Amino acid sequence: MPSTGSKGGVIIAGTIGNSTIIDMMISQGKFDISPILGTWEAYLTAVISDPMPGVSEAVVIAGSNRRGTVYGLYSISEQIGVSPWYYWADSPPQQHSTIYATDISVIQGSPSVKYRGFFLNDEAPALTGYIDAKFPPSPWGPGFNADFYKTVFELLLRLRANYLWPAQWNSMFNVDDPRSQALADEYGIVMGSSHTEPMMRATKEWNVFGNGPWQWNLNNNSIYPFFVEGAQRTKPYEGVLTMGMRGSGDTALGAGIETDLLENIIQNQTAILEAIWGNASVQDPNIVPQMWCLYKEVQGYYQAGMQVPDYIQLLWTDDNFGNIRRLPLSNETSRIGGAGVYYHFDYVGDPRDYKWINTVQLQKTWEQMHLAYERDARQIWVVNVGDLKPLELPISHYFDLAYDISLWDQNSVPAWLEMWAAREFGPAVASQTAALMNNYSVAAGRRKFELVDPTTYSLIDYNEADNVLAQWQAMQVSAQSIMNSLPNATQPAFFEMVYHPVTAGYVYYDIMISTARNNLYAEQGRNSANAVAQHVLQQFAQDHALTVQYNTLLNGKWAHMMDQTHIGYTYWQQPMRQALPGLQYVATSERDLAGDMGVTIQNSNATVPGDDMYHTLSSNSLSFTPFDPYGVSSQWIDIFSMGTKAFTWNITANASFVTFSQSSGSLSPNGTTDIRIWATVNWSQCPPGRGMVVINVTTTESQPTMYDQQTLYGTQYAMPQLMLPYNNTVIPSSFQNGFVESDAHITIEMEHWSNITTPSASGPAVNYTVIPGLSRTLSGVTLFPVTAPSLSTTTGPALTYNLYTFSQNTTFGTGNLTVTIATTTSLNTIPDRPLRYAVQLDNQTVKTVQYIIDQPAGANPTNWGTAVANSAWVSSTNFTYTGPGAHTLKVWALEPAMVLNTAWIDLGGIRPSYLGPPESYRVA
């Protein structure tokens, strides 16, 4: 409740035990500090009367330590209307003529996670380019100086983070600017160094100042004092020391697992710390916090039995693609040092870099960090954020989870986004912006932009590429609409955090899908291939224009921050230059050998008339995939120009129940008038059962010569014919709540179960839970709690799906059908409990599928690169197909922390695509 008038607006903030004013109020019993006394980063706020002489009333903030006090202050700042991103993403502070404090005491306890920070990494070209343009160079390279870092420190604190791994590829935090470390400590930022930089020394320090090779076994006489200097230098400040050692430049220490070598290194490092801090302090992670990061092959050392002191914090890692590889086992949770997670929002490496714009699926972050928290990895959360700048949204989300994960459940992403959007852009656009960015999160998370190329999405099957591109275009329209509604002051922030990624993402997708269209049309001989090539070139220019717009925004405040190349990948590493994939041109001045008119249909590469490798040579006929009432009732026909003369066309069917969106027209050879016609079956007019309709497409040309008359369909081809098979069928009324076959397959979104079968034997208390948006398409289904033990088909519940099929048999010729299941890319975090599911069709034998095969020595699992590229593990099982009618599919998740997405039952009809055929008709 606001007070009724101005009381002067005094705010008193201080840290318990370090502020005489606060301590005096405590001693006077003005408030009760017992809930936070001695805790980590907690604070208490209250409106206090007569807090001190001469002040009648004040808002008082008492922190349990210095950062607790800071968080209390920044909490008020945020409530007043200052976004944590006011500098780094230009969110405009709200203007108020008056500010009121509510007379409610708040006790904010300790954060969920102790050390919460990010890593500035892979920082060229964007962040380094920005530094080069904005800050004078250091004697050793780019000017990553204290003037830069103070903006980072403040951002971290406003985000309630406390920990930083500084930029390191071409900089030295402690050397480039001697002010930086002291300033960090003044801000209260806990400094660390990356997993590959031991004893608080940057890699570049060795390159510049070190002697000899970075190899302990060959050169420890030089490396030892280098370590000593790092430890001594950090002693005055709050920091977490990285222990161990990797090879030079973020590579492996050696070819094999050299446990003895690494144990010797840690023993020496420990001896250094003991000499500086004393033996007892070194064993207290509250005094000399140390961290050993189990990154890539280092995890292999641990698995090989390497002994690491109990007080060293173990930092488990993800696979660089957001999937945590290992978490504390039940016998590892009592370690004094505890455990944490090193996570990635940005990466440089196999199978491909992702470092352009935000591709983080927020639901994935929630699911993985929730798992980490529940599995007691709560000591350190550090996330690689690349250049920082384009990842404002996932950074905010990540630190909100780290600060108080109890506020956010599996359904929380939309609500979190709405809160975030209201803070950054105002409540008027919060709902629409949240919906947009929820869609973006799924769309960009399906596959990293850098891995999307013209071959990714199918232009042929399921209208996949068209649908995906339409979704991006709709998002772009939404972003534009919101942008237009915003006041000028808010537009830069919206541009940086919403409009740019959405629009640049749309342009990127248009370039790749339109290039695919160009290549397909060129192979089909369409004149329009050339027009599509022109469109791609225009969008390439548009991609550049968006980059320029970003870099020149606000008088170039973020100059070079969008310099990251993203078009032109040929292997895992970024292209040095943006280059389009190949565009093809057809000879529009020459007629196609098969005449002026070409015809193709949905789900086909082939063109008639004429020859190609996709249909029988010299045939003039193409067949649609079957029409039925439970699948498609409309499919398209493209009629296009592939010649030099205008023509008129006419389309007719030998059955009146097939109608066309247009039945005649004319096309010019200019490549812009090609037409898509929809053929529709009117089921009420269609005879029951199976049949075939023949569609003819004829053409005439004006003033034909003798040659024209003889070569209407080219010198040797015949009039196009399209065969339309149909099956006018009906499911029995007894079939309820399940999926119906069409086109020889059934697609199931796993959340649409018919029912859940309870276990036959008593087992752990678990429930199937839906995580909306955690999927390439709809949602994830997983078992809660995530700490549950393993299940079996007798102790665990089954997801049960009713099915109805029409196919007489499968087209594989084996009598088998295939059940394929896609899960998220989550990995086996418990070595002896790999993720598994069981699956059963009707009463056939249950089959158990372990779909991730771990590899030794810290290597990624078999086929890991394909899985993370595709954002899915996909596994298949065969069952006998017993014929048409009702069937039942059961699926048991046998481990928690596996997330089921989609199932496909293939009777032979599934064709290649990226996302698989979309969900089938469902009786619900």
Add this chain to the structure above:
Amino acid sequence: MPSTGSKGGVIIAGTIGNSTIIDMMISQGKFDISPILGTWEAYLTAVISDPMPGVSEAVVIAGSNRRGTVYGLYSISEQIGVSPWYYWADSPPQQHSTIYATDISVIQGSPSVKYRGFFLNDEAPALTGYIDAKFPPSPWGPGFNADFYKTVFELLLRLRANYLWPAQWNSMFNVDDPRSQALADEYGIVMGSSHTEPMMRATKEWNVFGNGPWQWNLNNNSIYPFFVEGAQRTKPYEGVLTMGMRGSGDTALGAGIETDLLENIIQNQTAILEAIWGNASVQDPNIVPQMWCLYKEVQGYYQAGMQVPDYIQLLWTDDNFGNIRRLPLSNETSRIGGAGVYYHFDYVGDPRDYKWINTVQLQKTWEQMHLAYERDARQIWVVNVGDLKPLELPISHYFDLAYDISLWDQNSVPAWLEMWAAREFGPAVASQTAALMNNYSVAAGRRKFELVDPTTYSLIDYNEADNVLAQWQAMQVSAQSIMNSLPNATQPAFFEMVYHPVTAGYVYYDIMISTARNNLYAEQGRNSANAVAQHVLQQFAQDHALTVQYNTLLNGKWAHMMDQTHIGYTYWQQPMRQALPGLQYVATSERDLAGDMGVTIQNSNATVPGDDMYHTLSSNSLSFTPFDPYGVSSQWIDIFSMGTKAFTWNITANASFVTFSQSSGSLSPNGTTDIRIWATVNWSQCPPGRGMVVINVTTTESQPTMYDQQTLYGTQYAMPQLMLPYNNTVIPSSFQNGFVESDAHITIEMEHWSNITTPSASGPAVNYTVIPGLSRTLSGVTLFPVTAPSLSTTTGPALTYNLYTFSQNTTFGTGNLTVTIATTTSLNTIPDRPLRYAVQLDNQTVKTVQYIIDQPAGANPTNWGTAVANSAWVSSTNFTYTGPGAHTLKVWALEPAMVLNTAWIDLGGIRPSYLGPPESYRVA
């Protein structure tokens, strides 16, 4: 000796036994006909006084049969100055005010081969389009009528041919125009039908008039009378009946070898012929000539032991790529029917069609047809000539060989070409045109145009693509120069037979190689990639312009004859539409991440500064292949713009004996000023032995900003350095007449043997013979006579090559070197005598290589598709490398009819290319 005045110019021509005038002169003893009496197609010419009442003197031609007389007349016509091609290729008849006859009697004996003809095939789009434009349609399709065929008949006769397989894909010779068969017989043309059209009936006749399937076992009741009608229809005329049966549309009869079925078919066909001609006549190939063609799988029937009557002519075939698959064995030469060869100058099928313009290597035709003749395949030579029109040159050559092969030996192609060029275009340009077309024959024969794509020739290694393109460009310049020197009347013929194929071939090569350059430059980030793309588009337009020029020549006389698509192949069959391979565009408005200046060197895909997949990440250094006095003394460095600002560059070496063609300069970002610099080692200044020179390439930009100053080589890269390894070495003076290693390999053109080692045991009388031009590069080496028996290393001579090497060891890491030998694509024509060679290094164990592995059932040999695509069989053998110094390589051809081209001795230095590294330094 010319007579001294006009004597009236009477020519009397007639066939012995069919002309009362000729017979009267014979009875009067005016000339002696005994040398030709009763022979096939011979004639006698003489100047005869008082040949008949009222004529004082005449040139008299007496033919042994009607075609003998015709050939006598056309021989005089040609001597007068009328080319056989006066109509079909517009060679202008020579104008003479007076014509003299020399008083020399000529006796022209029978041709080398009895039936000499061609097959009009694969006739769409070109020939069919021409027919559609020029002749009214028949009731059943294109107007392949007698008006068209009379020009073909006359052409055949003027070329001294006598036999025709008419067009058949969409026509019926006997049905489309009832005049055609009678007219053929009036001209004296022997009609046949293709190998797949039995009993003189066109495939289309069954399609239009037949009942039921074209399957003998299911439908012989319908097919039998269809055969009867064909035989009866041909009875009045001279013809060769095709026996046997294949499947519909030039496909196999069935999946397996069904010998019984085919024997039953031939028995029935024979019964039909016997009913029409009588039993005895059917067994006389002079009365009822029959032919069974062993095409593709049909050869498998024969090999499986199928019995075929002795009087049926066996027509062996090539592999559709000009390599004869089988020829009469010694026990097959006495068959009454004899044998012949069906050969291809044009083909539609695997691995790829070739049907655009002439790709026939004349030396190959000579070698194969000489072999056929020597092996007694002299009954029928028929060649598939596609549309006829673009193959004038190889057709002329083929029929000249067939008419009198004794005139043409292994060195004859240049002389034949000069004769041909003089006849077609006049003696003034004959020598230059012959040289041009000899080069064209090798260049176009290296690989069919349709199989040349941007990946074929290496832009990286051996300057291969640049050299090949330069060769084509030089040929084009020569063609243009000759064209300009010709009178107007001769230009159309020259355009059709020389200028068009040479120029279109050059444009085609430029499109493919420049597209490769565009793709490479795009990957390297060069601005010039976009300019190269523009050049490709211009040449694509030029390709079209050449087609238009051909089709509109002489008021469109050859309309549509050049309609064949040739750019855009994606599988074996022709593309329906011309489409370029993909062109890439770089973002010239954005700077490369590695700065404005890029540097690359010969033999490298890599670029510095910057990262790519071809050199160590973050390295700024590239290494040349080693320089030495026996290899390259100069290699190139490309300095190019990959940014947005102009810059100056400077190149320096840390050794004065390395000089540069240019040492500094400036480049603009417009993509047209990239520079190629040659680095040269001055050996007289160079210290002896091995060493390494470091070359630095630096850059400066004007008015640099703080950002520019810090990012001269991009945000994270360093100044380019080029490493130049050299070996200043010398061979001992004792090494004579042999090849010297450089770049860890030796390349040997086989004709450059050091000496020939005579056999240790007495063997057959054979000699190594060089066939100039029968190679992808220089020449072929083969054993004569081609009818020699098999040889061994003791009975046969060895080609011996002296070698000198410097490498300490090979870079394979195995201690082995590899000897790779390329031969022509000739096949095993004697089943139990596969082609083999033996090879020996120094005194190591001799190794024998059988490089063609035949397959059963008439299938092509293993890897046949690759061999014919590459125009070479390539086989490799390992030997131990015993270290630097002198070595000796010996090669024995163990069978005649194998043609050795090139050998490579690889010590680990050979890099990928199409033709292999060029010939090494040779002491001669």
